Amino acid sequence: MSVEQVARAHYRQRRRLVDALAAVARLLWVRVDPDDIARSWTGLLAELVPLTNAAQLAAARSADGYLDEVLDAQRVDPAREGRLVPAGVAGVASDGRPLASLLYEPAVGALVAIRDGATVERALAGGYAALDTMVRTQVADAGRVADQTALVTRRRATGYVRMVVGRTCGRCVVLAGRHYGWNTGFDRHPHCDCIHVPAADDTADDVRTNPRAWFDSLSAVEQDKQFTKAGAEAIRLGADISQVVNARRGAFGLAPAGARITADEARMLRGGRERGRLEAVDVYGRQLYVTSEGVTPRGQAGIRLGARESGEKRDGGRYRSARPPRLMPESILAIAGSNRNEAVRLLRRFGYIT
Structure with missing residues (x-):
């Protein structure tokens, strides 16, 4: 298979894990007792936490095989100095605390919303939105960290290329195709689908790692939707995509993998507070x-x-x-x-x- 085919297959495998866990989380959340949110969600977490842990573990287990295959497709020696321990990146939340602590936060958020005057229905809807983001982020990030950890052990791979897949956003497009060093963090936002493509050099000529090529692959309607009509028209007339995105929307919402959570996610998990428990x-x-x-x-x-x-x-x-x-x-x-x-x-x- 080509590099692109290997990377896309890897993405699809991870995405299936993410979607399956998100579906289970939704089924569990609808079982929350509106009259006893805290107690009922605590009981349901006994089912969700081990499933989240298992999904993280499954995502991490594919890292070594992916690195071997994607480097081999580039004729880069995939020899490694160590084997990834999948359990090392599973069973823990993005900020280092236990998964149960993180996944209890949607109930806290719902209760805070009710206290502040929201209807129970609206509060529970907000809690579910937070939960969906959390479980998707935990599995995706565990996979990304596993990929980068496995990359460190393969010296022939000098870094990785950021590859966008699916209907991505302008924030990610401006980073597509860039070659990053092996020790450089992976910037992402909630629900980010971008993936590492370990490499010895840049492969930005691929349509999915070249911002302008990706833009040109969209219809005019899709371009307008992603970049606004004025922004898309400016790009069509020759404007630099990075300048348009940064001027109109910025790279807001992206955070380095060193934190593994975005500023928006951190505030959400703190109940809206700017500062709190999620600090280094x-x-x-x-x-x-x-x-x-x-x-x-x-x-x-x-x-x-x-x-x-x-x-x-x-x-x-x-x-x-x-x-x-x-x-x-x-x-x-x-x-x-x-x-x-x-x-x-x-x-x-x-x-x-x-």
Whole structure:
């Protein structure tokens, strides 16, 4: 298969996971008791959390195979220095906290809306919109992080090309076809469908990674819808797409993968507050994203971080966690900078590759 065919097949596989989980989340949300939102949603989370974890795990498991196939299609040696540990990027929310904590937020949002005067019906509709965004984002981001982690271990791949698929938005189109370094974060927005195409050099001549070629592939009606009539006409007359998008709509809504959540999502999860719990923490003098997931003596990362040494049970039978914080993959790349050896070492130390 060609590079494009491999990438599109990878996208379709991930998209099926995302859509299937979103459908389950919808079925669960309609079972929320309007008279007891908090308690009923807590019970339903017992079904949703493990399914979300499983979808993340499935998305991550395809990363190594995808990297091998897409690099082979480019005649790039896919030899790797480590194998991805799919469980390392699953079972945790985008900001590092447990999935259950994140997925409970739609109920909180609905209750806050009711308190502020919204009808129960409208509040529940808002809660569902938030939930749909959350579950889709968690699976898509777990897959993207898995792809980039697997990319780090393959030295022949110097980076990746951002490839747009489907009916994308102007914010993503202006980034299409760009070649990013192996340690550069992936900017995205809620429901973003763009994917990594690991490569040794830029492949922007593909219609789906070339902004102008993608624009020209649309009908005039579609162009007007995506860029507004005036903006589309300006592009047709020769204006630069990036300038039109940035001037009229900006790149608003895009956030680097180092945060794995957009500013809009963060405010939504905080109940509209500008500041709150979703902030990086100070780790040895740097603001980084960490997670408490997988750091017990039974977890891959926990063993490597020393949890085995203090693995006796606490009162109530729960294992102690490792003392050092577990860095998220994006934070590891931020620390490593351009040092690929250090990135591989840290990914292995924190249990993301073996």
